[in-house]
Amino acid sequence: MPVARPEPQEPRVIAHVDMDCFYVQVEQRRNPALRGQPTAVVQYNDWKGGGLIAVSYEARKFGVKRSMRGDEAKMVCPSINLVQVPVARDKADLNVYRSAGSELVAILSTKGKCERASIDEVYLDLTDAAKEMLLESPPELLELIFEEATKSNILGLPSDIGNREDSVRAWLCRADADYQDKLLSCGAIIVAQLRVKVLEETEFTCSAGIAHNKMLAKLVSGMHKPAQQTVVPSSAVQDFLVSLPIKKMKQLGGKLGSSLQDDLGVKTVGDLLSFAEEKLQEYYGVNTGTWLWKIARGISGEEVEDRLLPKSHGCGKTFPGPKALRNNASVKSWLDRLCEELSERIQSDLNQNKRIAQTLTLHARASKGNECDSIKKFPSKSCPLRYGTGKIQEDAMKLFESGLHDFLGSQNTKWSITSLSVSASKIFDIPSGTSSILRYIKGPNSTVSPANLDCSLPQDPSLGGINQFSNSSLTVLTCKHASLGNKLYITPNHEEQCEPSSSEKEDRGKNSNLDKQHQVKEEKRMSKKLTDVKGTCSILKFLSQSSPVVNEKRKLDSLTCSHPGPESSSEPNKAEEHKSAQPFDRNKSNPSGSNSASSSTWMFNVEDIDPAVVEELPPEIQREIHGWIRPPKHSSSKTRGSTISSYFQPAKRS
DNA sequence: ACGGATACAACT
DNA sequence: TAGTTGTAT
Numbered sequence: 001m002p003v004a005r006p007e008p009q010e011p012r013v014i015a016h017v018d019m020d021c022f023y024v025q026v027e028q029r030r031n032p033a034l035r036g037q038p039t040a041v042v043q044y045n046d047w048k049g050g051g052l053i054a055v056s057y058e059a060r061k062f063g064v065k066r067s068m069r070g071d072e073a074k075m076v077c078p079s080i081n082l083v084q085v086p087v088a089r090d091k092a093d094l095n096v097y098r099s100a101g102s103e104l105v106a107i108l109s110t111k112g113k114c115e116r117a118s119i120d121e122v123y124l125d126l127t128d129a130a131k132e133m134l135l136e137s138p139p140e141l142l143e144l145i146f147e148e149a150t151k152s153n154i155l156g157l158p159s160d161i162g163n164r165e166d167s168v169r170a171w172l173c174r175a176d177a178d179y180q181d182k183l184l185s186c187g188a189i190i191v192a193q194l195r196v197k198v199l200e201e202t203e204f205t206c207s208a209g210i211a212h213n214k215m216l217a218k219l220v221s222g223m224h225k226p227a228q229q230t231v232v233p234s235s236a237v238q239d240f241l242v243s244l245p246i247k248k249m250k251q252l253g254g255k256l257g258s259s260l261q262d263d264l265g266v267k268t269v270g271d272l273l274s275f276a277e278e279k280l281q282e283y284y285g286v287n288t289g290t291w292l293w294k295i296a297r298g299i300s301g302e303e304v305e306d307r308l309l310p311k312s313h314g315c316g317k318t319f320p321g322p323k324a325l326r327n328n329a330s331v332k333s334w335l336d337r338l339c340e341e342l343s344e345r346i347q348s349d350l351n352q353n354k355r356i357a358q359t360l361t362l363h364a365r366a367s368k369g370n371e372c373d374s375i376k377k378f379p380s381k382s383c384p385l386r387y388g389t390g391k392i393q394e395d396a397m398k399l400f401e402s403g404l405h406d407f408l409g410s411q412n413t414k415w416s417i418t419s420l421s422v423s424a425s426k427i428f429d430i431p432s433g434t435s436s437i438l439r440y441i442k443g444p445n446s447t448v449s450p451a452n453l454d455c456s457l458p459q460d461p462s463l464g465g466i467n468q469f470s471n472s473s474l475t476v477l478t479c480k481h482a483s484l485g486n487k488l489y490i491t492p493n494h495e496e497q498c499e500p501s502s503s504e505k506e507d508r509g510k511n512s513n514l515d516k517q518h519q520v521k522e523e524k525r526m527s528k529k530l531t532d533v534k535g536t537c538s539i540l541k542f543l544s545q546s547s548p549v550v551n552e553k554r555k556l557d558s559l560t561c562s563h564p565g566p567e568s569s570s571e572p573n574k575a576e577e578h579k580s581a582q583p584f585d586r587n588k589s590n591p592s593g594s595n596s597a598s599s600s601t602w603m604f605n606v607e608d609i610d611p612a613v614v615e616e617l618p619p620e621i622q623r624e625i626h627g628w629i630r631p632p633k634h635s636s637s638k639t640r641g642s643t644i645s646s647y648f649q650p651a652k653r654s
Numbered sequence: 655a656c657g658g659a660t661a662c663a664a665c666t
Numbered sequence: 667t668a669g670t671t672g673t674a675t
């Protein structure tokens with residue numbers, strides 16, 4: 001399952017920053033009396049004192065562990081403070097921790113590429129920042145090194161001689177270091193500064209690892225905790241890895257790691273070195289084999305993604321033993337609560353981040369009253385996500401019923417649900433030029449509520465998604481999103497001007513490729529055709545002249561919104577008020593947007609665009625329209641060798 | 655009566 | 667694709 005990535009040959013500086021017992025720190029900030037005390041965060045305390053999900057370092061000294069029960073923790077550490085996770089809608093509510101997590105990201109994303117790896121962890125690619133520092137103020141010339149940096153742990157640095165901080169300082173500044181190490185030194189200093197900043201601005205401490213790739217950075221970020229950082233010079237990698245227990249490696253903490261141990265007798269990463277890449281591939285498949293071979297040598301090409309927000313939202317709850325849900329009504333009532341929370345969360349994601357989730361998925365765990373049967377899994381089900389709490393609840397219940405149907409098959413036995421969860425995924429940024437559409441849909445100062453557009457659940461789930469097409473004159477948004485309707489939004493970028501802008505001319509000049517040039521030229525020609533003079537988009541005419549099929553075209557300005565928003569009831573002239581209060585004005589709603597002037601957006605029903613019409617269009621545009629309707633698939637080359645299942649059954653040697 | 659609630663990636 | 671499985675915290 002893990003896959004090796006091609007690695008850049010240029011040395012990178014990667015950091016992994018990890019909060020120390022994060023939830024505890026959040027609670028300690030809320031209640032400073034807890035600072036320095038043995039403390040743990042528990043969720044639900046009615047059964048055995050609740051389950052621990054974070055433990056302070058003071059409490060760890062007593063042997064308190066994550067995954068212990070509150071009662072057990074009290075046994076080994078009677079003085080422990082147990083703080084409960086907030087509860088909303090009868091379930092754990094992690095929002096305080098989520099927002100604390102975004103505080104960090106906000107600070108940590110200032111020095112380079114930043115990837116939110118979890119609620120309390122980020123990866124940073126500090127290569128550029130480190131290079132810059134090396135040019136402007138190389139540590140070797142610095143008379144004073146940032147103090148926190150001198151507290152770093154440098155892997156492979158002899159720790160028994162003299163003052164530790166002095167030797168770290170010496171390492172960081174040593175003039176005879178190779179280029180890679182110098183970059184790491186700069187990285188260490190930058191990370192130290194960031195960590196201090198985090199502490200100053202959030203009161204949270206964190207630990208970090210600094211290395212040439214993600215794997216190594218992550219591996220050591222937790223090595224010296226709390227509130228410390230560790231650097232991995234490449235010279236230290238081999239020694240560090242040889243003795244490292246295989247299961248400590250990321251991705252090898254589970255079955256794959258066990259298989260390595262039990263089937264191949266690999267106890268440490270060093271033991272892996274004796275296996276040829278081909279051998280590993282025979283056992284675990286091409287991808288995993290190569291990956292294993294590389295990580296044993298400290299090689300990992302995985303890039304730090306530039307992503308500050310989560311890729312999905314989910315919420316769920318377990319119903320252990322006697323709490324299991326045994327009828328539709330109780331499932332519905334829990335599902336409703338879960339969906340309510342999910343709806344709130346995607347709604348605020350939409351409002352704050354202008355992102356839309358496309359897919360709703362339901363997961364459940366179930367068992368049959370008839371326990372003799374093999375433990376069949378409750379299938380997960382998904383469908384296009386429609387915004388609005390009511391819709392989500394409705395759809396989730398349908399998904400559940402469908403799942404239950406599959407689960408039960410023809411049997412008519414009793415069932416019980418031991419866990420339920422709903423999640424929203426396939427989240428897309430709404431292109432900036434489109435924000436005005438949402439602006440229109442929502443009333444002034446109200447929350448966005450595309451849910452109020454009346455649409456039924458589309459039957460074909462493959463038609464889900466939002467795509468943007470943009471050339472110099474048009475921005476097109478296809479929205480096959482159920483809640484927004486299957487729509488095509490077309491916004492001329494600049495209506496007056498059909499001549500290429502100066503920057504575009506420049507681009508064209510640089511373009512040596514004849515094909516490209518032709519393409520651009522063609523595009524300009526079409527721009528003229530598609531964009532007309534008096535503020536009307538002639539693609540409308542164009543399409544409607546070609547075929548009468550396009551019947552749902554309306555200029556958004558004059559669109560009367562029959563359901564303006566959740567706050568306004570269905571008084572008929574509310575829509576008019578709304579309209580005049582909030583005219584569709586791109587400049588107002590999107591001042592920093594790339595689009596100029598007084599563009600207006602036109603809306604089509606995607607399904608109303610007849611394929612025959614599309615065929616009449618010039619090939620360039622045709623291709624693009626096909627792209628709108630169904631985005632071009634990035635062909636994923638299937639490279640599957642022997643199968644993963646080989647590690648469930650020890651591979652047979654030939 | 656499973657550590658619970660989330661999240662992510664790769665595979666089929 | 668949708669659904670499954672594994673992994674991590």
